Amino acid sequence: MKIKEIVSALERFAPLPLQDGFDNAGLQIGLTEAEATGALLCLDVTEAVLDEAIALGYNLVISHHPLIFKGYKSITGKDYVERCMLKAIKNDIVIYSAHTNLDNAQGGVNYKIAEKIGLKNLKVLEPKENSLIKLVTFVPDAQADSVREALFAAGCGNIGNYDSCSYNLKGEGTFRAKEGTHPFCGTIGELHHENEVRIETVLPIYKKAEVIKALLSAHPYEEPAFDLYPLQNNWSQAGSGIVGELDESETELEFLKRIKKIFEVGCVRHNKLTGREIQKVALCGGAGAFLLPQAIRTGADVFITGEIKYHDYFGHEGDILMAEIGHYESEQYTKEIFYSIIRDLFPNFALQLSKINTNPIKYL
């Protein structure tokens, strides 16, 4: 199997257009036409991780955090990133990273954290905005089903946990074909009336080109009419953070101790206990403190993230329990997401979670 097949499986799960503006997710180093000899899954790419891949004979390293974040004018090995680049290239290793696209995807980083804690009824804490558009098209009655199916297959019609969503209204279209056309129905030079269905459906904006291509190839008309509308709706399936519920409430101390154990945290930092039981949990892996206002707004009893700054702790006593479990600790199980995406599709492929703990932070 080629490396590019693994990359496209990862990108079907976590499409690159879902990444945040500052990010550099995707292929970092290498050529993906090569046959994959095995994939090592990690949170961070370090020289030790690359050595692990080399020892295993694997030519693919898949990380959560991108190795490369900036432009380079020279690569001379003056820091660990440059040394990693050189080592990967010298050893024909491809590095691929799925970062905020995996944070923002359904089933991504935060879903995995929620699964470890045992949360149910998951909702995205801050759904993506300006990411959806509506497609309206007009199709002769007899072809409406096949065009609708083609649109669904191309990625239209997903709302929450429902697929194949559309609205269909019967009506009448008119057109007059001019000289040189090849009309599907009607006669050149004569006004034609056709019974048509107005099909409305929703799609993520990043799928626009793919969907238009599918529409044009499935629609019987030479010049299909269609409209695209921007939507102000939030995209409930994609975005930052997660909020969910525990089956049974726990005291704050019970909850914090359980979190400390699940994520193997050396020291859980938290604010003053509120005295209330924990039932509703908001969380975001990594540096998720920016979601604190959303966590409070949603009525969560606790907000868990990897990093919270000193000043962010002020002013929330009694509002919400805040718990900081470490960046690495919060995201360490991301490797399991890579594992199951690849294992499901390629059951016999050589695959391993890195055994190296890349957390640079130690606790005394």
Ligand SMILES: [Zn+2]
């Ligand atoms: Zn992170």
